[in-house]
Structures are given as C-alpha cells and as structure tokens.
Amino acid sequence: MRHCDDEVLAALALGEPVDASDAAHVAACERCAHEVAELRDLQATLVDAGPAGPLVAPPDGVWEAIDTQVRAEDDAASGSVVPLTAGRRPRRAPDRTFAGWVVGAAAAVGVAIGGVGVALALRDTAPEQSLVAQAALADLATEADAGTARVERRDDGTEVLVVDTAYAPTADGALEVWLIDPDVVGMVSLGFLTADHGEFEIPAGYDVTAFPIVDISVEPADGDPTHSGDSITRGVLEG
Template identity: 35%
Template sequence: MSHPDDEVLVDLALGSDEPEAGAREHLDHCDECLRAVAELRRAASLVATSDTALGPYAGWSAPPANVWSRVAATVSAGGGGDPRPAAPRPVMAGSGAAEAGGAHPGTAPQVVRLEDRRSRRRVWPWAAGMAAAGLVVGVLAGRTFWASPASTDSSTGSTVAQAELDTLDTKQRLGEATLLRTAGGVDLRIATSRPLDAGDGYLEVWLINSDGKRMVSIGVMGGGEMGSFPVSQAMLDQGYVIVDISKEHFDNRPEHSGDSLARGRLPA
C-alpha cells in the first residue's frame, strides 16, 4: 500500500479544506497514517493553546553546561570538532499531551496502539517528540507547521449525531458534542456551557470505544468554550463513539489521567 507524503498528512492534521485527492479515503483504511495524523494534530493543538494551557511551563531555560560538554566529547570521539555554539540556544521547557488510557475515572484500561511505530519511518514520531518538549516548529517543504483553530460554525456541515456532555458523578450537563459531515470529511465539535477548569494542566478530548477498553486522543481544548476536531469515519465505524473531556497534567505520562470532567455517547 502506498501512503500519502508527510506534507499531505500535515495538511490533514491542520484541517486543510483541499487535501490531496484520495488522502481522506486513505485514512479510512490505514491505521498507521490515521495514527500519524492524530499525533500531528495533538502537537499542533498544544502549540495553538500554548499561551493559555502551558502557562509557566512555557518559559525558556538554558540547558545545563554539561550538556554541551557531553555533545562535544561525543563528536570529538568520532573525529569531529566542538559543536558548542557561541551563544547556546535555549530549549523550551514543558511536557506532552496524553494519548490513551482509562475509560472510567480513576481507572486505566488497556491502551491499544493502532499500529507498530517501527513499521515505517514517518514525520509523526518527530512531531510527537517535539510536542513532548513543548516546542513544535516543524518545517515541511519550506512551510512552517503551526496550528490554526478550526472553524466551529455548524453551518459548514450537516449534523450526523449529537450527544450531551455531562459530569460523571452528578450528571450535570456541561455541554454538547456534535458530529458534522463537511466537504472535507467528519468533524467532532465541542461546545461547553462554560469554560472548563484545567487547573495547572490542560484539557484533552478523547474518543472511547464502546467496549470501554480502548480510546484515542483527538486533540487538546483551548481556553474557550468551543473546539473542533477532525475524526475518521473508520474510527466511528469501529465503535469510538464515547466523547470524553479530561483534565491532564504536564507529567510526561501518555495515559488518560482518569480525571474526566465530562462525557457523552454519540448515538450509533
């Protein structure tokens, strides 16, 4: 099976209105590329919300002096010179977004990976790694990779399904999830009745499988009350119909935190 170029996957992750012909259809049949787009989308979402979500974690800090010494020693051992720059560039402090985890608060069901990451080298492991470092500035084909918020105007698509988003303990309604079919594919749009409190972390949106054992992160909510996330029809067909919004921490842990703020099930 031939796969789309990395740049095409980036276009899909950023919600391009005119992706390469057949690219979206390819995602419906290729778990590997679907996973790649999810990783890129998560990285882009973190960048897009960095001003509000990362807070004090987004500060710049210089690496310890021994970092450059170790790099220089390694390069010298291989016959190279001292790579230490005249003015070391700082690195972004921070942490990455969660990827998968429990289907119930306080629990952690099995994380099911959609493919073997080693099967084919693509750009998405790079993007995930940069997201974990808190810095996503990828340049593909001469184009800088930055995220722009997706449209939340429901007039741009036809409604396929809706679900109320309620708290798990008191069943208080906090918002609504709407599945829309657009010219470019399928979008899941979240609207909450008020901004949800992420504390010192961030909010992540998940699709949980109806079996209660598998889930996939589809993106990070910003500081507002609305968000839009492209999803694959293949995921919906496989039973990923439970929408979950969780509070996550900058702790380098890929699992769902178990702290779900709201959840709702899309009708089949």
C-alpha cells in the first residue's frame, strides 16, 4: 500500500485542502491517520506556547543544504551494497509552507533548530522504522545492477519490503514481487510492482531469514496464482 506524502499529511493537519483520494486514504489508513494526529498535537503544543514574532520562510539555500544532508544520511543508512538505478523515484522537495510554520513555531518556544535540525524535526513526526535486511537486485538476463530491496520494521511491529528498481511494463503480464526460501520451494506473493518504487507489507508469520530471496517475475493474466517461473529480477536479503 502506498501511503500519503509528508506534504499531504501536513496539509491535513493544518486543515488545508487536499485531493479527495488522499483524504479517503487517510480516513481508511491507520498509519496515515496516526501521523496526522501527531502533527495536529505538535501544532497544538507549539501554538499554545504563543508566537514570538512573524513566521519567516528560510532562504532557498537552506532547503538545498537540508536536502543534501538528508540524501547523505539515507545513502549511509542503505549501506554500500549497490547504487540505485537511474529510474528511482526522485526525492520531493520539502513543503515550504509547513516547514516554515515548524521553524517559526519552534522558535517561539525557544528551540534552536539549524538547517539539519529542521529536517530531523519533520522526520520525527513519521513512524519509527528500523532496517531489518537489504539486498542488491540483479537483472537475471544481463546480471546488471537492477536496484535495491530492503526490509523495514515499522513502529507497530509490521515489516515492509521496500523495492527500488527501474520499472518497465511488459505486454507479457504484470510484475509480481515474491519472497522465496533458499530451496526455491516455499514462496509468498507480496503484490504487484507498478512503479519504480514499491512498498509491500510482509504477512505475519513470514520471517525474511527463512524467505530471503526477493524475486520479481512476469505473471500472465491466466488466473493461475502460482509463480510463472519467468523471473526477471532477483536478490538475496542479508541482515
């Protein structure tokens, strides 16, 4: 399931209009609704502290510095397994309306927030997550790098497989994401890849140490739920 972007959650927390589809998603998604509630609590806390002056948006150079720092932190967290392919979804710039509000409100309660501190303040409102395992993906036809996969554990205990790879639709069928055991006998389907970036919740009871192989296959629309045997991308998760 793809969740709403931080900008959408911030807009909802501030009572600003959003797309109807995003509003419907938040209404049905416990995770996104929880994030909106936390942002509203943060807003209430800072507003109660009282304003110390007019809110001033930081210059553009600050956001460039923040983006550079966040990219460096994300790269370090993912390790040096393999660089992401050029098809990876581009990072969106921080929402300046909400970020400017956080900067000004934090200043009102005497919190000194530097360039990197603003990014951390924004990220603190998201659910905590920890890296469980990661894998370099390879194109099985050419053995070329094909992106990365990683398993993240959310703060509610659920585990999610995050796939970043160059997506290209095929006329032969849909691209299905699997976890497979080392004997290539037991396997579980996590869903279908429809973009360069995909997040798939791992069903309860499946341990990625027992199902460490990440496999992307071409599945024809033939009504057969089993693996087609036509794998195009694969990698092995390591903790």
